[in-house]
Amino acid sequence: MNFTLECPIYDSFRIHQIEGMFDVPLQKKAQQRFELDDPPTLSENWQIGLIVGPSGSGKSSVARRVYGDSLFTGFNWPESQSVLDAFPEKMPIKEIIRLFNTVGFSSPPSWIKPYSILSNGEKFRCDLAIALAQGETKDEKTPLLVFDEFTSVVDRTVAMASCVALAKSIRSGLIKRRFLAVTCHYDTAKWLEADWVLDMADGRLERRRLRRDPIKFDVVRCKNSAWELFKKHHYLSGSLSPMSISYMAILDDKPVGFAAVLPLIGQKNRKRFTRLVVLPDYQGLGIGMKMTEAVANIYRSAGTRINLTASHPCVVGHCKHSPLWRAVGVKQTGSKRIDNFCKGYKSSMGRAVVSFEYIG
Numbered sequence: 001m002n003f004t005l006e007c008p009i010y011d012s013f014r015i016h017q018i019e020g021m022f023d024v025p026l027q028k029k030a031q032q033r034f035e036l037d038d039p040p041t042l043s044e045n046w047q048i049g050l051i052v053g054p055s056g057s058g059k060s061s062v063a064r065r066v067y068g069d070s071l072f073t074g075f076n077w078p079e080s081q082s083v084l085d086a087f088p089e090k091m092p093i094k095e096i097i098r099l100f101n102t103v104g105f106s107s108p109p110s111w112i113k114p115y116s117i118l119s120n121g122e123k124f125r126c127d128l129a130i131a132l133a134q135g136e137t138k139d140e141k142t143p144l145l146v147f148d149e150f151t152s153v154v155d156r157t158v159a160m161a162s163c164v165a166l167a168k169s170i171r172s173g174l175i176k177r178r179f180l181a182v183t184c185h186y187d188t189a190k191w192l193e194a195d196w197v198l199d200m201a202d203g204r205l206e207r208r209r210l211r212r213d214p215i216k217f218d219v220v221r222c223k224n225s226a227w228e229l230f231k232k233h234h235y236l237s238g239s240l241s242p243m244s245i246s247y248m249a250i251l252d253d254k255p256v257g258f259a260a261v262l263p264l265i266g267q268k269n270r271k272r273f274t275r276l277v278v279l280p281d282y283q284g285l286g287i288g289m290k291m292t293e294a295v296a297n298i299y300r301s302a303g304t305r306i307n308l309t310a311s312h313p314c315v316v317g318h319c320k321h322s323p324l325w326r327a328v329g330v331k332q333t334g335s336k337r338i339d340n341f342c343k344g345y346k347s348s349m350g351r352a353v354v355s356f357e358y359i360g
Contacts, residue, residue: 003065006032036205037204039066046196048192049180049181049196050192051183054200059200060148063148067144070146072145087130102129102166103129103166103169103284104162104166106314107235110280121281124153124154125158131147144177151163152183152184159187160191161282161285163188165283167192167193171193190211193211193212195208196208219250219294219295220247231277247260247261257277261306269305273295296324309353310356311354319354325359330353331352331353
């Protein structure tokens with residue numbers, strides 16, 4: 001590609017002053033010449049692309065020139081309504097939840113809040129979800145979404161989690177779209193596992209699917225008091241039974257996930273998970289279920305059977321397709337049984353739930 005962009009210079013006394021002070025023809029400074037490799041066309045076979053480079057290098061200009069019809073230009077979120085209510089009225093709630101989960105925005109307590117009071121990380125994920133919703137199609141074609149300033153307003157933890165969740169959803173076919181990120185952050189190339197990268201610093205196009213490094217974390221026993229760090233992010237009651245045995249996931253010396261186990265009522269040598277939470281910034285990385293399976297494996301290895309009952313679509317979807325779990329019960333309206341097993345015990349009454357047993 002070879003082209004020149006320019007903008008008009010307003011003729012004013014101050015403009016002439018600047019031109020005289022620096023002895024530079026300002027008209028030349030209002031032009032930018034581009035010489036770069038051709039970005040891939042939509043007729044080529046790719047799923048995720050990346051245009052990256054320093055600020056002012058022309059990333060947005062190139063993206064607009066080549067893929068302008070697919071550029072996401074922002075969304076006006078309602079001031080008082082929840083982010084759920086901002087999606088089209090005809091879109092089923094399950095579709096909205098699916099889009100939230102595909103970008104790592106998996107906390108129901110945050111779904112009911114207005115956009116204005118969410119954190120920057122949550123706002124970014126909402127913007128990404130609504131952008132995906134605006135052009136999604138169920139026909140055979142795969143539309144392109146171009147997202148400018150990708151991850152520019154969030155810290156790198158949220159950026160990594162969002163990239164990993166989005167890339168997984170696109171490559172698995174859960175999201176039937178191509179995606180092009182335009183950003184100044186080079187670290188997104190591996191997190192997105194981009195099929196191609198156009199570096200505006202030198203104008204070169206590199207065609208190869210980058211691979212991200214594995215994410216490693218520790219799972220440790222912890223006191224039940226650790227629940228205080230996580231309880232506001234859980235979609236059920238904030239209470240925790242004093243009989244719970246608790247575990248935490250530790251990533252880079254930071255607590256990021258929590259799981260708790262209780263005896264299964266009325267059954268000897270049986271356990272069940274009673275709480276599972278991952279902090280919002282780390283949702284989308286797969287930490288929750290990896291932590292759950294690490295804990296479940298401890299009990300399974302000791303000869304104890306352990307169950308997981310869930311209503312969250314992410315958890316249900318994972319267990320349904322994993323060889324490590326088998327479904328043992330589905331209740332469309334949740335359990336109608338309430339046991340006075342111990343103080344703080346909560347049943348699943350009123351919720352649609354699926355029960356799985358860990359088989360290892």
